[in-house]
Amino acid sequence: MMKTIEVLDREFASLRAGRATPALLDRITVDYYGSTIPINQLATVSVPEARLLVIQPWDKSAIGEIERAILKSDLGITPSSDGNIIRLAVPQLTEERRRDLVKFLKKRGEEAKVAVRNIRRDVIERLKALQKEGGGFSEDDLRREQDEAQKLTDRYVKEIDRIVAAKEKEVMEI
CATH class of the missing domain: 3.30.1360.40 (Gyrase A; domain 2)
Structure with missing residues (x-):
């Protein structure tokens, strides 16, 4: 992530x-x-x-x-x-180019969020596979680890939102 x-x-x-x-x-x-x-x-x-x-x-x-x-x-x-x-x-950006850049920023931000969520999904699948193999996981342990993976995912999604918002502000202010 x-x-x-x-x-x-x-x-x-x-x-x-x-x-x-x-x-x-x-x-x-x-x-x-x-x-x-x-x-x-x-x-x-x-x-x-x-x-x-x-x-x-x-x-x-x-x-x-x-x-x-x-x-x-x-x-x-x-x-x-x-x-x-x-x-x-470096020339000044036109208003139209700024809007295009903001669209691009948001698109890349969404792609990054999808990548983070895919990582979470892969981790949860591995945890479930470990439990099935008898890796010493109880249902409660599995639930706790899934919750931890979700908290981590939420934290990184917020960070991506912050990065996109900061770059968007930079593009629109200039």
Whole structure:
């Protein structure tokens, strides 16, 4: 269940919410000498201003490949380069794009909740199987463990709701 929360956090961090963050580039990989390598392993990524990302490659010959990878990505940002560094100006989000992002956030939140509930279901099935095998479980023990699994599930579902609400607020405020 904790892994589900971590995946959701990582995915939400890489969403473009109108603010520049190095996490925007986490999913972008660059073809570099026959290998696909994440940008953060080829360059230093910094945020000098709220809406500007600066990528400074360690190998200047990689600039063209990094620009191509950014253009091919779903970011929708056009890079500008001076031969030494690449600048990405993150544009302001439109109202329609904000609403689409909120829908996407809620959809991903629901998917995370389903994943957590599936984990609960799997745990309960394993507990019942253990009891049938004679694992020393009484009916009361089984009920207690099921209740504990439900409490844990409820806690993680609340955490997912909190994460989705926080990201939704961030998207709508900018």
